[in-house]
Amino acid sequence: MVLPLAILFILAGLLGVILGGNWVVAGAEAIARELGLSEALIGLTIVGIGTSLPELAATLTAAFKKQPGIAVGNIIGSNIFDFLFIIGASALAKPIVFPPRLLADIIITLVSALTLFGFMFIGKKYVLKRWQGLLFIAFYVIYLVYLFERG
Numbered sequence: 173m174v175l176p177l178a179i180l181f182i183l184a185g186l187l188g189v190i191l192g193g194n195w196v197v198a199g200a201e202a203i204a205r206e207l208g209l210s211e212a213l214i215g216l217t218i219v220g221i222g223t224s225l226p227e228l229a230a231t232l233t234a235a236f237k238k239q240p241g242i243a244v245g246n247i248i249g250s251n252i253f254d255f256l257f258i259i260g261a262s263a264l265a266k267p268i269v270f271p272p273r274l275l276a277d278i279i280i281t282l283v284s285a286l287t288l289f290g291f292m293f294i295g296k297k298y299v300l301k302r303w304q305g306l307l308f309i310a311f312y313v314i315y316l317v318y319l320f321e322r323g
Contacts, residue, residue, distance in 0.1 A: 196222065212274060213319055251285075273322075280315060284308075 196219060204214040227250050234242035262268055270278070291304045 210323060212271065213323065216277060216319055217316065284311070 200214045200219050201211060203209070203218065204211045227246060231243045231246050234240070234246065259268065287308075288300075291300055292298055294304075295301065
């Protein structure tokens with residue numbers, strides 16, 4: 173009895189992800205049109221934040237339960253999965269055209285990853301301190317301001 177129920181939950185979850193993905197894209201397009209904003213801006217802000225909230229919840233939960241391997245692994249694993257599998261699978265389905273104006277965003281992503289790597293060796297190795305976390309958040313706020321200024 174447990175196996176059929178588990179399969180049903182998996183299928184229902186998969187259907188929810190497919191429908192939810194379509195709704196997110198449709199909603200983001202509608203917001204962009206209604207507010208006169210670029211789809212890239214909506215994707216980099218509303219969609220990006222919305223799809224990352226489950227990661228934030230899982231990471232905070234793991235951190236509070238003193239399970240740093242799960243907290244860090246969740247973030248790094250998700251980013252690696254996004255970069256390698258999601259972009260790869262999407263390009264297999266249909267070639268992805270990166271607008272040249274997103275080059276700055278790709279560079280910011282690279283600089284962010286390199287900064288995190290550097291922080292792992294500043295002071296106490298393999299520890300991201302509160303001031304460093306605050307610095308990342310401040311840089312993100314600056315990035316958001318840049319995105320809205322760019323349009």
